Amino acid sequence: MSKDKVIRMEHGAGGEPMQALIRDLILNNITNKSAGPVGLDDLDDGATINIANTMDGSKKCDEIVITTDSHVIKPPFFPDSNIGRLAVSGTVNDLAVMGAAPLALTCAIVVPEGFELESFEKIIKSMNAAAEEVGVPIIAGDTKTVERNGLDSIIINTTGIGIAGDVIRDSGLCPGDKIILTGTIGDHGISLLAHREGFDFSTDLVSDVAPLWNMIRAVIPIRNVEGKPAISAMKDPTRGGLAGALNEMAQKSGTGIIIHQRDLPIKESVSSACEMLGIDPLEVANEGKAIICVKAEHAEEALSIIRNHKYGRDAAIIGEATDGHSGKVLMKTIIGSMRYVDIPTGDLIPRIC
Incomplete structure (x- = not known):
């Protein structure tokens, strides 16, 4: 960070520059960073707020989980979706991967002068449809306009409040867990890059934007014989893609992760486009996928439940956690060799979430 005198696009891309910005300039300058077991220092998908125990102290109450996110996408409309659906889905998913049922959302919108009312209404309707899909109300909001030369497109911030019986941390991965x-x-x-740049890959590439709570809630109740949750960790691989998310999970949990290239679900059209553009698909952002880490004995049961949902039909077990290679992610390639999967260092595709 000492070499950087200004904010660069890489500082918002989910890789090492963004982590350094958060660590050095944000965390170091905020003193009170926790209202519960999970706080700002944990850099999870959200944070928790303590609720007082019941009067007789015999039972601990559920945890309140809160998360917030700002969405800046160019363009705001892209194949099969738009910034409104993405804003709601992204916030719902941040709650979901912490095991929290979404209770309510708030929304703040900054829109430039000259933005078409018809487009604005389409965005609002998309937000409503995504919220209705998981039964969460949008209960408060704020709208601001700025001069047309002060902003080139719409910005949406959404904050979500949820409740969880067992908060799931992205740092909970244990050796032997299946991923x-x-x-x-x-x-x-x-899909967004192809649409924005006018690339024609002779295929119908569409975004995967989706609210995942209804799928995730179905696997949360799985327990072992001792009544402990089968899920050890979850995360949605947005900025930084699968590579960024897995590296965060490995570093926070102190485990190693080995994934298998042959088991990675990837559409042929996406694979071909990445090869043509020189992009690693492991580093590309996703907006409708989750990484769910479970105890090995429950992996097949969880996979079956996930595949039963429309958003999980292509789900796969892609690897496992190990007690070797602490904090590192490795991939066994199709030809049998092993290579490190590094955390992304640049802004692969700017302004896509």
């Missing part, structure tokens, strides 16, 4: 990816990778980033 489930709920669908194909790279769909959102590649």
Whole structure:
């Protein structure tokens, strides 16, 4: 960070520059960073707020989980979706991967002068449809307009409040856990890039944007014989893609992760586009996928439940956690060799979430 005198696009891309910005300039300058067991220092998908125990102290109450996110996408409309659906889905998913049922959302919108009312209404309707899909109300909001030369497109911030019985941390991965990816990778980033740049890959690439709570809630109740949750960790691989999310999970949990290239679900159209553009699909953002880590004995049961949902039909077990290679992610390639999967360092595809 000492070399950087200004904010660059890489600082918002989900890789090492963004982590350094958060660590060095944000966390170091905020003193009170926790209202519960999970706070700002944990850099999870959200944070928790303590609720007082019941009067007799015999039972601990559920945890309130809160998350917030700002969405800046160019263009705001892209194949099969738009910024409104993405804003609601992204916030719902951040709650879901912490095991929290979404209770309510708030929304703040900054829109430039000259933005078409018809487009604005389409965005609002998309937000409503995504919220209705998981039964969460949008209960408060704010709208601001700025001069047309002060902003080139719409910006949406959404904050979500949820409640969880057992909060799931992205740092909970344990050696032996199996890693489930709920669908194909790279769909959102590649479809938006192709649309924005006018690339013609002779195929119908569409974004995977989706609210995942109804799918995730079905696997949360799985328990072992001792009554403990089968899920050890979850995360949605948005900025930084699968590579960024897995590296965060490995570093926070102190485990190694080995994934198998042959088991990675990826559409042929996405794979071909990545090869043509020189892009690693593991680093491409997704907006409708989750990484779900479960105890090995429950992996097949969880996979079956996930595949039963429309957003999980392409789910696969892609690897496992190990007690070797602490904090590192490795991939066994199709030819049998092993290579490190590094955390992304640049802004692969700017302004896509």
